[in-house]
Amino acid sequence: MGRFDKTLHTTLLRPVRMLPIGLIVLALVLYAGACAYLRQAQERFIFFPEREVSETPATYGLGYEEVYLPLGDDRLHGWWIPADRPDAPVVLYLHGNGINVGANAEHAHRLQYRLGFTVFLFDYRGYGKSSGPFPSEDRVYADAERAWQYLVRERRIDPRRIVLYGHSLGGAVAVEMALRHPEVAGAVVESSFTSIQEMTATQAWTRFFPVRWLLHQRFDSIAKVSRLQVPVLFIHGQRDQVISYTMSERNYAATPQPKRLLLIAGGDHATNAVEGGNLYLEGFRAFAHSVLSR
Structure with a gap:
């Protein structure tokens, strides 16, 4: 060549x-x-907010008051749903990551009508009629804190008469609030997870990314529950395909006494109250009675 x-x-x-x-x-x-x-x-x-509110407490025959809470340049929208008894204990309802308060009106009705609570249910910023930017971990904590201050300072409710209730991601918010406010009567954490990091580990695609380094939205309940000083009831459906009930078992194991764990055999992520029936209602009622009478 x-x-x-x-x-x-x-x-x-x-x-x-x-x-x-x-x-x-x-x-x-x-x-x-x-x-x-x-x-x-x-x-x-993580967050999937919707603006349209499809149902209200009136859908279920409940009287209620529209509440708007200023928060900086934004405002939170919520519903004050009073019980028949003026001295009834109050549930601060912290909903999950999807839709808005409208999707939670039915369960708020259950807590008010079947269990006798006054319920304050509100939307985080970016959801429903609450104004403000897209939600984040820090923002939903700040929103929950604003709702807490509304109850304690503006409604003048004794914290020992308040029960935190959080479903799914709202359960992680309830854990954070219980850690901040050990004076609260107790917390009910339903269908929730250990942490966002452990939730992402269930997704195959995350194996290709350094999730621990990338993640700044953590909702790390498993790292917090050992420091709680309030009674906690964990509820989870054993057919939950969104968040495994084993995560509630792990949170429960890491939480100091007093604590309870209620597993609903036929419950999935959003049907524990329906599938559990009296087991769910009596479990919730017995827990509330025990913490409110402390």
């Missing part, structure tokens, strides 16, 4: 040799971009 042929051969092979390197660089750029996106936009994978 002559010198010209060798030069031509080398020239033709160069793009072929460079191709794998180019693909590797492109893959690294895409991977870095995906990591940056996951870190910057992870709230969009």
Whole structure:
């Protein structure tokens, strides 16, 4: 082969040799971009708010008061649903990551009508009629704190007459609030998880990303429950396909006494009260009676 042929051969092979390197660089750029996106936009994978409120307490025949709470330049919207007894204990209802208060009106009715609580149910910023930016972990904690101050300072309710109730992600908010306010009577944590990090570990695609480094929305209940100084009732359906009931078992095991665990054999993520029937209602009622009479 002559010198010209060798030069031509080398020239033709160069793009072929460079191709794998180019693909590797492109893959690294895409991977870095995906990591940056996951870190910057992870709230969009956690919160799923809707603005339209489809149901109200009136849908279930309940009287209620519309409440708007200023919070900086924003405001929270909620419903004050009074019990028949003026001295009834109050449930601060912390809903999950989807839809808004409208999807929780039926259960608020159950807590008020069947169990005799006054219920304050509100939307985090970004949900329903609550104004403000898209929700985040810090924001929903601040929103729950604002709701707590409304009850204690504006409604002048003794904290020892308040029971925190949180469903799903709201359960993690209830854990945070119970940690901040050990003066509360107790907390009910239903269908909730140990942490967002452990929730992501159940998703196959997360194995390809450094989730521990990327995650800043943590809702790390399992790291908090050991420090709680209030009674806690954990409720979970054993057919829950969204969050495994074993997460409630682990939270329960890590929580100091007094504590209770109520597992509903036929319950899924949102049907514990329906599937559990009297078992659910009596479990909730017995827990509330014990903590309110302390």
